[in-house]
Amino acid sequence: MNIILVAIGGFFGSILRYHISIKANKHLIGTWIANMLGSALLGFLYRLHFTNTLSDWSWMLLGVGFCGAFTTFSTFGNETLLLVLNKKYKHAITYVISSLVVSFLLVSVIFIAV
Structure with missing residues:
Protein backbone atom coordinates (compact mmCIF):
# COMPACT_ATOMS: atom_id res chain seq x y z
CA MET A 1 0.00 0.00 0.00
CA ASN A 2 2.87 2.40 0.78
CA ILE A 3 4.16 2.12 -2.79
CA ILE A 4 0.76 3.15 -4.15
CA LEU A 5 0.56 6.13 -1.76
CA VAL A 6 4.08 7.26 -2.69
CA ALA A 7 3.26 6.86 -6.39
CA ILE A 8 0.07 8.91 -6.14
CA GLY A 9 1.80 11.65 -4.15
CA GLY A 10 4.75 11.60 -6.55
CA PHE A 11 2.41 11.92 -9.53
CA PHE A 12 0.93 15.16 -8.20
CA GLY A 13 4.23 16.49 -6.86
CA SER A 14 5.95 16.05 -10.21
CA MET A 36 12.09 26.04 -0.81
CA LEU A 37 8.34 25.40 -0.83
CA GLY A 38 8.96 21.66 -0.70
CA SER A 39 11.39 22.03 2.20
CA ALA A 40 8.90 24.14 4.15
CA LEU A 41 6.06 21.71 3.45
CA LEU A 42 8.19 18.70 4.31
CA GLY A 43 9.27 20.32 7.59
CA PHE A 44 5.63 20.99 8.44
CA LEU A 45 4.52 17.48 7.50
CA TYR A 46 7.41 15.86 9.34
CA ARG A 47 6.59 17.79 12.50
CA LEU A 48 2.98 16.64 12.28
CA HIS A 49 4.08 13.07 11.70
CA PHE A 50 6.69 13.29 14.48
CA THR A 51 3.98 14.36 16.94
CA ASN A 52 1.57 11.67 15.68
CA THR A 53 -0.82 14.29 14.31
CA LEU A 54 -0.30 13.07 10.73
CA SER A 55 -1.04 9.43 9.98
CA ASP A 56 1.50 7.09 8.42
CA TRP A 57 -0.50 6.86 5.19
CA SER A 58 -0.68 10.67 4.94
CA TRP A 59 3.07 10.88 5.53
CA MET A 60 3.70 8.39 2.73
CA LEU A 61 1.36 10.22 0.35
CA LEU A 62 2.36 13.80 1.12
CA GLY A 63 5.80 13.71 2.73
CA VAL A 64 7.52 10.92 0.87
CA GLY A 65 5.55 10.93 -2.39
CA PHE A 66 4.48 14.51 -3.04
CA CYS A 67 7.44 16.34 -1.49
CA GLY A 68 9.88 13.77 -2.84
CA ALA A 69 8.74 14.39 -6.40
CA PHE A 70 8.09 18.10 -5.98
CA THR A 71 11.59 18.94 -4.78
CA THR A 72 14.45 18.15 -7.09
CA PHE A 73 18.04 17.71 -6.08
CA SER A 74 19.08 16.42 -9.50
CA THR A 75 17.90 19.58 -11.27
CA PHE A 76 19.54 21.70 -8.58
CA GLY A 77 22.83 19.87 -9.18
CA ASN A 78 22.53 20.16 -12.95
CA GLU A 79 21.75 23.88 -12.82
CA THR A 80 24.66 24.49 -10.47
CA LEU A 81 26.99 22.59 -12.79
CA LEU A 82 25.78 24.62 -15.78
CA LEU A 83 26.46 27.85 -13.92
CA VAL A 84 30.00 26.67 -13.12
CA LEU A 85 30.61 25.51 -16.70
CA ASN A 86 29.43 28.92 -17.93
CA LYS A 87 31.87 30.53 -15.49
CA LYS A 88 29.08 32.17 -13.51
CA TYR A 89 30.80 31.35 -10.25
CA LYS A 90 29.12 34.02 -8.13
CA HIS A 91 25.69 32.89 -9.33
CA ALA A 92 26.58 29.25 -8.60
CA ILE A 93 27.81 30.03 -5.09
CA THR A 94 24.79 32.23 -4.36
CA TYR A 95 22.44 29.55 -5.69
CA VAL A 96 23.99 26.78 -3.60
CA ILE A 97 24.32 28.78 -0.38
CA SER A 98 20.86 30.35 -0.60
CA SER A 99 19.29 26.97 -1.37
CA LEU A 100 20.93 25.29 1.61
CA VAL A 101 20.57 28.14 4.10
CA VAL A 102 17.00 29.15 3.25
CA SER A 103 15.69 25.58 3.12
CA PHE A 104 17.38 24.75 6.44
CA LEU A 105 15.96 27.90 8.06
CA LEU A 106 12.48 27.21 6.70
CA VAL A 107 12.48 23.66 8.00
CA SER A 108 13.92 24.72 11.36
CA VAL A 109 11.45 27.56 11.92
CA ILE A 110 8.47 25.47 10.88
CA PHE A 111 9.55 22.46 12.91
CA ILE A 112 9.99 24.60 16.03
CA ALA A 113 6.88 26.75 15.50
CA VAL A 114 4.38 23.96 14.87
Missing part, protein backbone atom coordinates in the same frame (compact mmCIF):
# COMPACT_ATOMS: atom_id res chain seq x y z
CA ILE A 15 3.08 17.73 -12.06
CA LEU A 16 3.20 20.76 -9.76
CA ARG A 17 6.99 20.87 -10.09
CA TYR A 18 6.67 20.84 -13.89
CA HIS A 19 4.04 23.60 -13.73
CA ILE A 20 6.34 25.83 -11.67
CA SER A 21 9.17 25.13 -14.11
CA ILE A 22 7.00 26.26 -17.05
CA LYS A 23 5.81 29.37 -15.19
CA ALA A 24 9.44 30.27 -14.45
CA ASN A 25 10.38 29.77 -18.11
CA LYS A 26 12.58 26.82 -17.07
CA HIS A 27 14.85 29.24 -15.22
CA LEU A 28 16.64 28.13 -12.08
CA ILE A 29 14.38 30.31 -9.94
CA GLY A 30 11.65 27.72 -10.57
CA THR A 31 13.82 25.00 -9.07
CA TRP A 32 14.73 27.26 -6.16
CA ILE A 33 11.07 28.07 -5.47
CA ALA A 34 10.01 24.42 -5.69
CA ASN A 35 12.82 23.33 -3.39
